Amino acid sequence: MKTTVNSKRPVNLDLSTIAFPLPALISITHRITGVALFVGVGLLLWGLDLSLASEESFNSLKECLDGVFAKLVLWAILSGLIFHLVAGIKHLGMDMGIGETLEGGRLGAKIVLVLSIVLIIAAGVWIW
């Protein structure tokens, strides 16, 4: 890519040199949870298969979910879903023009953080 306008113009932001404000952290976490959920949905489909195939496989899945590791995996998937959903709802709000200012963006990020932490803790309590 050659530019004739200003050759000193930065080509791309070097993310490793930038301090991330909260809205940026929420945004990158939204993206990371999205990538993780791509794998998570595979695990959920596996669970759906076991849960519907027969009463025996349903019971063996239930037994498996009594284990600490399985509970942690389920909690991780649910946490990803919760965060991605809450941050996604903020996105839809911003598409409609809600919270588009700098202050609005900061407030929205705080709401997403607090709400998703509360829901993730609730999901953890529900699983255990």
Next chain:
Amino acid sequence: MVTNATSLGRNGLYDWLIQRASAVVLGVYFICVLGFFLCPGEATFADWHAYMTSTYMKVFTMIALISFMGHAWVGLWTVSTDYLTSLQLGKAGTTVRMIFQGGLALILLAYLFWGVQILWGVK
């Protein structure tokens, strides 16, 4: 107008819309499935089986899976066009990105057919 042969809607506005519409479907589906488990009482096989294999939930699950395909494609396509480019990977950028996107398409199709098999293979 600059277009990209690998983007789902062939332009950003369609991709934007596909991502939003599928997001709403997936959000409602998540709450409908979660709602079953949040109902009081122990989740039994008979109840769960009846709920998920009802025509209503079978069709909704298929719509959700197809929405997931579109949603995941737009999302991971965006990630791949941000981070798997010649800027990070040099000359290999385009090749690596195409392999990534090809694998992505295969996995998404596999998810869809797996879902069909789970729901229609069930007795």
